[in-house]
Amino acid sequence: MNFTHETLPQRVVFATGQAFERLPDEVARLGERPLVISTRAEEVLPGAARFREVAMHVPVEVAARARDAAEKHDVLVSVGGGSATGLAKAVALTTGLPIVAVPTTFAGSEATNVWGLTENGQKTTGSDPRVLPRTIVYDAALTRSLPDDLTVASGLNALAHCVDSMWAPRADPINQALALEGIRALRAGLPRHDLEGREQTLFGAYLAGVAFASAGSGLHHKICHVLGGMFNLPHAQTHAVVLPYVTALNISGVPPHIAEVLAGLSDLRDEVGAPRALRDYGFRETDIPAAVTAILPVVPPGNPVPVTAETLTELLHHAWAGEEPK
Structure with missing residues (x-):
């Protein structure tokens, strides 16, 4: 090490x-x-x-x-x-x-x-x-005062902190361990609506934040920060929509034990009724070229797979339409 x-x-x-x-x-x-x-x-x-x-x-x-x-x-x-x-x-x-x-x-x-x-x-x-x-x-x-749809989006935002911590610029074995435990807690708590489930989700969100603070912003957050700032898209919902597409893109470039955990999240979107498409929140198909131009210069150099303008265009188009991640 x-x-x-x-x-x-x-x-x-x-x-x-x-x-x-x-x-x-x-x-x-x-x-x-x-x-x-x-x-x-x-x-x-x-x-x-x-x-x-x-x-x-x-x-x-x-x-x-x-x-x-x-x-x-x-x-x-x-x-x-x-x-x-x-x-x-x-x-x-x-x-x-x-x-x-x-x-x-x-x-x-x-x-x-x-x-x-x-x-x-x-x-x-x-x-x-x-x-x-x-x-x-x-x-x-x-x-408990959070509406159900915002509870889901906010929990998936926390999950995005965990996922980005796997490959962000300062990712290391310690914050990867925190992120993996955060994923476990979020995966267990988010589908539940009782107080114990919310405690697990909140615990997972804390671990996610700690891991993210140490690891830094990866590709997912760079994309979402541009989308939020340029197009005033809602923060949590944008993260929830974009997350599975970044995960699908990067999963081939991460170690097998991490890839296995990430692959296990694929059914969570259906289970919790996750937000699906950026177009539902005001992002237009015609906005994609401008977004790609703004995102490309801030892509972290250590991303597990190469990221090009074509890669980003395809990713954002799928996220705009809400198509199944590939």
């Missing part, structure tokens, strides 16, 4: 049904003047200020307003999905304020040091230790 692995420092609290009871103590560890970033109706921290303008893909103008709102605060509390976490990260990127994240979806952003901002149809991403939430409070009961 010859590799270097970096583990990100973070406090992780699993507290099913107890998130808002545990939250005050966790916030008090980091600051006294919290700003809550959330669109949820609950009064998360009684008396705390709240910033409610949360938008998909974190537009730069929304991030600027959130930074202004945070000027008199010393800790950020994000409650919600990847958009709420992402906005808190955008504030932390320039202010250095610590984040306590309370995820209500399976996005996994709370476990990574990756940030993203969108301006003029282009999504820019990067990594920075300042944006890694200091504490995560996981409560599977909070995911």
